[in-house]
Amino acid sequence: MAERSLTFRIMRYDPDMPDVKPHLQDFTLKEEPGMTLFVVLNQLREEQDPTLRFDFVCRASICGSCGMLVNGRPSLACKTLTKDLSNITTLLPLPVFKLLGDLSVDTGVWFREMSMRTEAWVHNDDPFDATAEEGRMENETALKIYEAERCIECGCCIGGCATANLKPDFIGAAGINRVARFMVDPRDKRSELEYFEVVGSEDGVFGCIGLMACDDNCPIGVPLRGQLAFVRRKMAAVGWKMR
Numbered sequence: 617m618a619e620r621s622l623t624f625r626i627m628r629y630d631p632d633m634p635d636v637k638p639h640l641q642d643f644t645l646k647e648e649p650g651m652t653l654f655v656v657l658n659q660l661r662e663e664q665d666p667t668l669r670f671d672f673v674c675r676a677s678i679c680g681s682c683g684m685l686v687n688g689r690p691s692l693a694c695k696t697l698t699k700d701l702s703n704i705t706t707l708l709p710l711p712v713f714k715l716l717g718d719l720s721v722d723t724g725v726w727f728r729e730m731s732m733r734t735e736a737w738v739h740n741d742d743p744f745d746a747t748a749e750e751g752r753m754e755n756e757t758a759l760k761i762y763e764a765e766r767c768i769e770c771g772c773c774i775g776g777c778a779t780a781n782l783k784p785d786f787i788g789a790a791g792i793n794r795v796a797r798f799m800v801d802p803r804d805k806r807s808e809l810e811y812f813e814v815v816g817s818e819d820g821v822f823g824c825i826g827l828m829a830c831d832d833n834c835p836i837g838v839p840l841r842g843q844l845a846f847v848r849r850k851m852a853a854v855g856w857k858m859r
């Protein structure tokens with residue numbers, strides 16, 4: 617591999633210094649074999665600018681901390697290899713989420729609020745029995761739940777969503793996926809009407825304008841298009857009955 621010099625054009629912003637407007641700063645380093653953006657950003661912070669802010673925990677596409685716009689596309693930095701990038705790469709923080717500084721955003725507040733709005737827990741009035749045997753479930757059902765649970769809450773689906781960028785209250789693909797997860801769970805006793813109250817609105821499943829950037833940008837391939845269609849079909853049927 618011919619050695620390349622890579623330039624990273626990174627957004628810099630410190631909320632504690634509001635007089636310094638957000639701006640792009642260029643950093644250059646030599647590419648190494650197998651280099652990811654995780655390696656790049658750590659190297660830049662260690663060798664060139666210790667104030668550079670970005671988030672990582674797992675380095676393995678598991679924790680969802682490192683979502684950012686890589687040349688405009690929401691991506692996981694730890695999963696992005698420099699060999700797939702051109703000589704100049706622009707890195708911006710994910711939009712929609714609260715900006716903490718440079719490339720670091722607070723996805724936690726957004727996801728917590730979404731979890732509260734969707735009441736993302738099993739609704740069941742059965743009395744708790746610590747001695748009861750583990751409940752059984754069809755494999756097919758368990759796999760559907762598992763598929764939705766694979767979401768790592770990185771926010772890439774939200775950052776790339778036109779509706780979420782325009783409407784702060786839009787629940788987004790991550791929220792709809794969360795609702796789909798509980799809809800298929802036989803332990804959750806919520807009625808479809810109760811789900812309608814949560815997502816049967818323009819801030820919910822009917823706010824999606826169908827561009828499906830969420831599905832294109834999900835870095836771990838959660839089937840968001842299918843989840844959206846599933847919830848939308850169910851909610852449209854409830855809405856129709858209510859007319």
Ligand code: FES
Pocket residue numbers: 671672673674675676677678679680681682683692693694695
């Ligand atoms: S660092 Fe955990 S997903 Fe990238």
